Structure formats: C-alpha cells, structure tokens
Amino acid sequence: MRWRNPLRSLTLRLTLVYMALFYGSIGLMLGVSYFGGVWRPLQEVERRIQVESDEMVSVYARDGRDALIRALERRAATPRGRLPYHVLVARGGGVVAANLIDWPRVAGREWRRYEFGTYATGAEEEHEAVVRDVALAGGYRLIVGLDTEDLDEREDLILEALSWGLGMTLALGVIGGLVMTFAVAQRLESINRAARAVIAGDLSGRVALRGSGDDFDQLATTLNEMLSRIEQLVASISRVSDNIAHELRTPLTRLRAELEELADPATPSVEHHARTAAALEEAARLQSMFEALLRIARLQSGEQPALTTVNLRPLVEDAVEWHRPAAEARDQSLTLTSDPDVLVAGDRDLIFQMVSNLLDNALKFSPPGGRIEVAVAADASGPALVVRDNGPGIPHGERQRVFERFYRTRTEGVGGFGLGLSLVDAAAKRIGASIHLSDAEPGLQATVRFRPA
Structure with missing residues (x-):
C-alpha cells in the first residue's frame, strides 16, 4: 500500500474536527462551571467587601480611628459565612489593628487576590482572600477582605481538570484517529485492489467481506453485486459477439457465393433471376437481423419511455x-x-x-x-x-x-x-x-x- 499524506485522509480530518468539537464542548462545560462556581461567587465577595469597606471608611470619617478599630473587631468576631480579614496600618507602617500575620507591605492595586497568613482560627494558616486596599485620611491604610480559599480550590480543580482533560483528549484523539485512519484505509484498499483488478481486465476479483455487516461490508456487497453484473454483461457481450460472427458467417458466405455466380460471365441468363432472388433473400435476412439487434440495443440503452x-x-x-x-x-x-x-x-x-x-x-x-x-x-x-x-x-x-x-x-x-x-x-x-x-x-x-x- 502506497504511503499517503495523513492530512489528506478524510477519516483523520474528521477525527481532528471531532477533537476540536470535543475540545470546544469541554471548554464550554468547564467555562460554565468556572462562571457559576468561581467567577460569580467572586463577584458576590467583592460586592460584600465593597459594602463593608465603605462602611468602615464611613465609621473612620465620622467617629475616628478608635471607632474604626472597634468596628473592625466586631466584624472579625461575627463572621457571616466567610472569614473576615482586616489590617489597619498607620502612616509609618505601624500596625494599629490586624487579624493577619502578613499582608501586602506596599500599597498597590485597590483590588487583589492574595494568600494571607492568619491566626483567626487559633493556629497559623494560609488562606486565599480577596481584599480591598483603601487609603484613609491621616495617612492610614485600611485593608479589608474575605476568605476565598474554597473558591481558590474550586478554581484549581477546574483548571486541573481542563489541563488533564485536554491533554488526554489530545493523546486519545491522535491515537484513535491514527488507528481509525489505518483501519479505514485497509478497508478502502481492498476496494481499490478490486477496482484496479477490474481496470486491468480481471472481472473475477471481489471485495473481501468481514461479516460485520457494517457500512463497509454493505458497500462491499453492493460493489460485488455490481462487479458480478458487469462480469455477466461482459460475458454476454462476448457471447453476442461470437454469436454475431457465427450467425453472419453463413449468410455472408452464401451471399458472396450468389454474387460471384452473378458476376461470372459463364452463368446462364436463366439462372440470374434465381441467383438475384437468393442474394436479395440473404440480404433481407441480414437486414432483419441487424434491425432486431438495433431495436434490442435501443431498448436496453435508450431513455425510459413516457408510460x-x-x-x-x-x-x-x-x-x-x-x-x-x-x-x-x-x-x-x-x-x-x-x-x-x-x-x-x-x-x-x-x-x-x-x-x-x-x-x-x-x-x-x-x-x-x-x-x-x-x-x-x-x-x-x-x-x-x-x-x-x-x-x-x-x-x-x-x-x-x-x-x-x-x-x-x-x-x-x-x-x-x-x-x-x-x-x-x-x-x-x-x-x-x-x-x-x-x-x-x-x-x-x-x-x-x-x-x-
């Protein structure tokens, strides 16, 4: 079997298309999971932090630093689902109030996700959190956040599933595509061999059947029936050609003999009429034969008549x-x-x-x-x-x-x-x-x- 460029294989191209569709479906599924399981909860967390941090800023502006410290402690003591984090830092970097071990030492973006060390549960732990970094009057810096460790784990799980899923899909898809391409190529090659044998003049060859009853077996059965019919037709044409030669030999021989007798000057004139009649009879028989053959050929190859x-x-x-x-x-x-x-x-x-x-x-x-x-x-x-x-x-x-x-x-x-x-x-x-x-x-x-x- 000759080597062919795999990319020219319809089977492999279809495999690549299905892989792309499968990738798209996995990406869409995980995207929906990420949207519903991570992104939207994070938006809810940010909205809650926005409300709580705005409330703390209002307390500081209205009642001063000590009132803000008490409000932060109350917030830390009464968590609502997610662990609340806060840090209040003075102008020189001194910590005024905090329930975190570490935090971003340099002010940066207002919103960020950060892995904090905390002792809020009585032991040092690392937690992922979303925080808002706000500058207050008097040089104070307020960081207010909520724990998002569960969302971080969920996000890692989704990304891990995406990477593993895409990797395994790629590997299995390539292997499956090559195997399927090879299997289909083998079945098609058997059809090509039979076709090439017919082209070479051997009408006895047939496409091998595997007995599976699949589409290729059905195609092979149809092709074998077609080849059998072609073989019968060719054999019929051969027989007809032999028969025509046989049938024409006798009347043509007789016709030639009659014409030779007519052309012979020694032939008595009284025999000319009989010879001419015999020659005309043979010519009429030949004409009748060819007209019948022509009618049969027209019936077998002409257009379907209007019934x-x-x-x-x-x-x-x-x-x-x-x-x-x-x-x-x-x-x-x-x-x-x-x-x-x-x-x-x-x-x-x-x-x-x-x-x-x-x-x-x-x-x-x-x-x-x-x-x-x-x-x-x-x-x-x-x-x-x-x-x-x-x-x-x-x-x-x-x-x-x-x-x-x-x-x-x-x-x-x-x-x-x-x-x-x-x-x-x-x-x-x-x-x-x-x-x-x-x-x-x-x-x-x-x-x-x-x-x-």
Whole structure:
C-alpha cells in the first residue's frame, strides 16, 4: 500500500474536527462551571467587601480611628459565612489593628487576590482572600477582605481538570484517529485492489467481506453485486459477439457465393433471376437481423419511455388478427380470451411488439394443426398476458438463457435468429413489466405481468 499524506485522509480530518468539537464542548462545560462556581461567587465577595469597606471608611470619617478599630473587631468576631480579614496600618507602617500575620507591605492595586497568613482560627494558616486596599485620611491604610480559599480550590480543580482533560483528549484523539485512519484505509484498499483488478481486465476479483455487516461490508456487497453484473454483461457481450460472427458467417458466405455466380460471365441468363432472388433473400435476412439487434440495443440503452394507460384487449386483438393468416396457413388454431378492459401502464408500440414476437414464436414452434391460446386478464397479482402453445416447449434449464441474444433451443426445422425473446425481455424491462416462462404440458406458456395503470 502506497504511503499517503495523513492530512489528506478524510477519516483523520474528521477525527481532528471531532477533537476540536470535543475540545470546544469541554471548554464550554468547564467555562460554565468556572462562571457559576468561581467567577460569580467572586463577584458576590467583592460586592460584600465593597459594602463593608465603605462602611468602615464611613465609621473612620465620622467617629475616628478608635471607632474604626472597634468596628473592625466586631466584624472579625461575627463572621457571616466567610472569614473576615482586616489590617489597619498607620502612616509609618505601624500596625494599629490586624487579624493577619502578613499582608501586602506596599500599597498597590485597590483590588487583589492574595494568600494571607492568619491566626483567626487559633493556629497559623494560609488562606486565599480577596481584599480591598483603601487609603484613609491621616495617612492610614485600611485593608479589608474575605476568605476565598474554597473558591481558590474550586478554581484549581477546574483548571486541573481542563489541563488533564485536554491533554488526554489530545493523546486519545491522535491515537484513535491514527488507528481509525489505518483501519479505514485497509478497508478502502481492498476496494481499490478490486477496482484496479477490474481496470486491468480481471472481472473475477471481489471485495473481501468481514461479516460485520457494517457500512463497509454493505458497500462491499453492493460493489460485488455490481462487479458480478458487469462480469455477466461482459460475458454476454462476448457471447453476442461470437454469436454475431457465427450467425453472419453463413449468410455472408452464401451471399458472396450468389454474387460471384452473378458476376461470372459463364452463368446462364436463366439462372440470374434465381441467383438475384437468393442474394436479395440473404440480404433481407441480414437486414432483419441487424434491425432486431438495433431495436434490442435501443431498448436496453435508450431513455425510459413516457408510460401511458393502455387497454390490453384491443391491442392484443389487433396482434392476434395480424397473425391469424399465418396460423391458418399452417392449419393452427389461434384463440383469444380477454376480460372487457385490462388497463396497464406502458407504451403501446412496445407492448404490440412484445405480443407480436410471442405470437410469432408460438406459431413457429407449434406443429401444423397445433393450437395457440392467448389470454388477457387481471387477477390478484395484477394484469397479465398469457400465450400458450402445444409445441416442444423449452427445457427448464434453458428458460433463462433463451432471453440471451442468438440463443436457440435444439429444435429441428425451426428458423430464426434467436432474437425474438431477447426483444420481448428488453421491451418488458423498459416498461417495468416481467416475463415468466413455464411448462404448458405440453408446450410453453409465456406470462407477461404488467404494471397496473
């Protein structure tokens, strides 16, 4: 198997797309979790600190430093859910009031997140907090904050899940994509091998099935059916070509012999008329053969005719009357029974051609004094045309082959090219009808099932 750029693989590209979508879904999920579990609670904490710090600033402005210290102590003694932190620093850096071990020594941004050391619970602990750093009149500096250790842990958990999730997704996605690409490439390569074999002229190759019933097995089954059909068609074309060569050899040889006799100055003039008639007869047979082949080819490759509603009874009556003189010349009985109106979907000319060919076959293969019965009726299976004769019939093993062009049963004394039933079969398929041959005991029964109108 030739190496191909992996990025040109549809499977790998789809894997990358799904990975991107999966990444996006993970990011969206963790983003929603972060928004609801960290960001919004932090906004609530900041709003609470804003209110409490503004209250402390008001106490200092109204009642002075000592009142502020008492207010900070009351706040520290009555926590509401989150541990409250505070530091009040004088102009020279001296601590006036605090429940923290350390804090930012240099004033910076007004709002910040900071990991403080505290003894608020009786032992030294490290806690993450959100604080507001406010400058007061007289050079004092007030830091007011609330504990956010739980939010910090939640944030770390979300970020850790994001990093691990994305990393594992990347690794598994790449491995899975490569494995899937390789597996799909193997299945596609088996299809490519079969296709290349067909291109090389070997129509016997088939795509291997794994028996899994998956999409590739279904595709392989369809392709194998197509290859079988192509093989049959090519074999049929080969047989038709051989048959055409065989069928043409005899009449062309006879025609050439007749023309050579006509061209010979020694040929008596009285023989010229007979020779000319024989040559014309052979030319007419050849013309008839090629016209039949051309009709079959047009039926098999032409566009689907526009179907109309056709009443079978008058059409079959016309065909029967057309063939009645030939039946009478052989002392044969030709009868028709029909329901009053049997409407089918079809093409009038094609149906007439089908009926004529079936009647012609029945007349040829029935013995002198024989009988041909034609019936038109509609039953539970739909409208049908039945033509029965009491001739030699067709052996069961040959009933499908008689639809092949130039195939003829071993019947003595019966002329023809072996194209009549091929023409009937091609016409039936064009209008969506079906033909079935069965034993009439004795003779043959041909049943044509039409689509109801």
